[in-house]
Amino acid sequence: MSAAQSTIREQVFISPGRYVQGAHAIQRAGHHIARLGQSALIIADDFVWQMAGQVLAQSLEGSDIRFEYARFGGEASGHEIERLVALGEQALVVVGFGGGKTLDTAKGVADRLGTPCAILPTTASTDAPTSALSVIYTDEGVFESYRFYDRNPDLVLVDTQLIAQAPPRFLASGIADAMATWVEARAVIRSGASNMAGGLPTLLGQTIGEKCEQVLFEQGLLAWQANQAGVVTPAFEAVVEANTLLSGLGFESGGLAAAHAIHNGFTALHGEIHELTHGEKVAYGTLTQLVLDRTPQAELERYLALYVALGLPVTLEALGLAKVTDSELTRVAETALQQGESIHNLAYTLTPDDIVAALRAVDAHARAFIARQSRAAGA
Ligand SMILES: [Zn+2]
Numbered sequence: 001m002s003a004a005q006s007t008i009r010e011q012v013f014i015s016p017g018r019y020v021q022g023a024h025a026i027q028r029a030g031h032h033i034a035r036l037g038q039s040a041l042i043i044a045d046d047f048v049w050q051m052a053g054q055v056l057a058q059s060l061e062g063s064d065i066r067f068e069y070a071r072f073g074g075e076a077s078g079h080e081i082e083r084l085v086a087l088g089e090q091a092l093v094v095v096g097f098g099g100g101k102t103l104d105t106a107k108g109v110a111d112r113l114g115t116p117c118a119i120l121p122t123t124a125s126t127d128a129p130t131s132a133l134s135v136i137y138t139d140e141g142v143f144e145s146y147r148f149y150d151r152n153p154d155l156v157l158v159d160t161q162l163i164a165q166a167p168p169r170f171l172a173s174g175i176a177d178a179m180a181t182w183v184e185a186r187a188v189i190r191s192g193a194s195n196m197a198g199g200l201p202t203l204l205g206q207t208i209g210e211k212c213e214q215v216l217f218e219q220g221l222l223a224w225q226a227n228q229a230g231v232v233t234p235a236f237e238a239v240v241e242a243n244t245l246l247s248g249l250g251f252e253s254g255g256l257a258a259a260h261a262i263h264n265g266f267t268a269l270h271g272e273i274h275e276l277t278h279g280e281k282v283a284y285g286t287l288t289q290l291v292l293d294r295t296p297q298a299e300l301e302r303y304l305a306l307y308v309a310l311g312l313p314v315t316l317e318a319l320g321l322a323k324v325t326d327s328e329l330t331r332v333a334e335t336a337l338q339q340g341e342s343i344h345n346l347a348y349t350l351t352p353d354d355i356v357a358a359l360r361a362v363d364a365h366a367r368a369f370i371a372r373q374s375r376a377a378g379a
Contacts, residue, residue, distance in 0.1 A: 127248040
């Protein structure tokens with residue numbers, strides 16, 4: 001790299017080619033996928049395929065798209081991607097249909113095959129759909145690395161009617177993942193670090209992160225209640241968009257910091273915590289970053305209030321870590337501080353002990369907040 005190149009500081013914003021959202025949108029999947037290729041490899045798990053495969057298949061047939069169904073094995077690992085690549089050599093487009101790990105796997109398969117990629121999420125539980133990266137795990141489910149691609153998915157198609165049928169816990173998890181977006185992006189903007197696209201955040205990247213958080217504070221709980229009733233409302237549409245599009249663009253072109261690094265640290269533990277969703281672990285990571293960021297009490301409790309209302313885990317006990325030792329928390333901290341982790345995007349440096357203290361402090365703050373809430377309710 002020449003001296004001139006190394007001093008250039010670019011602002012970079014990236015996004016998928018097309019984003020489509022609406023109730024029953026899956027019925028139009030063929031119309032949108034036909035622009036990408038007439039022969040598709042569909043990656044989905046059995047549950048998703050039995051629930052909605054028929055509707056997708058009809059839509060593809062209606063647009064004269066040949067397709068093959070490849071069953072997703074359950075983990076977004078390097079092995080799983082290679083297994084599916086071998087099945088998709090004839091495909092002109094790879095379609096990921098399902099939850100975050102299915103979608104991350106489909107992106108990896110499309111990248112290896114050099115084909116366009118269509119992403120059809122069946123939950124709004126993570127911001128994985130829109131980004132040009134996958135989170136890769138070992139076959140045992142431990143965080144391994146981020147895999148970056150040359151391009152974002154060509155199509156992201158979100159059927160809100162399908163998502164309203166998914167358990168509300170998934171929407172709450174997506175809200176938690178999306179609540180991390182602005183907390184992390186503003187830390188990146190403050191420190192002058194790079195976003196996930198390797199540049200400085202643009203004003204658009206910043207604006208999307210701010211809007212994402214605003215929508216979730218205003219409509220997050222309403223959307224979760226609509227989900228409990230299994231219905232699509234304007235608040236539900238807004239929150240699905242915040243969880244998927246705003247959070248996806250916001251984290252990728254804004255940047256990650258401590259919340260996701262601490263999530264990755266939690267994956268190094270054994271036991272009950274593996275039963276939690278990505279967003280549930282991110283929720284605790286976000287609160288931990290807020291503590292490290294010296295967030296004032298009233299502001300911290302604004303986040304706690306929303307998380308508690310949504311049933312998200314805000315105590316160590318709720319994480320399945322009631323008896324966690326300091327040495328286990330140190331393992332979380334050391335994993336979060338690994339070289340290349342997004343925690344190094346913070347404007348300040350941390351030791352493992354700083355993180356262990358913040359992890360314990362979140363638990364103390366949350367328990368005090370919940371106790372005060374229940375006293376007020378009883379009064
Ligand atoms: Zn996330």
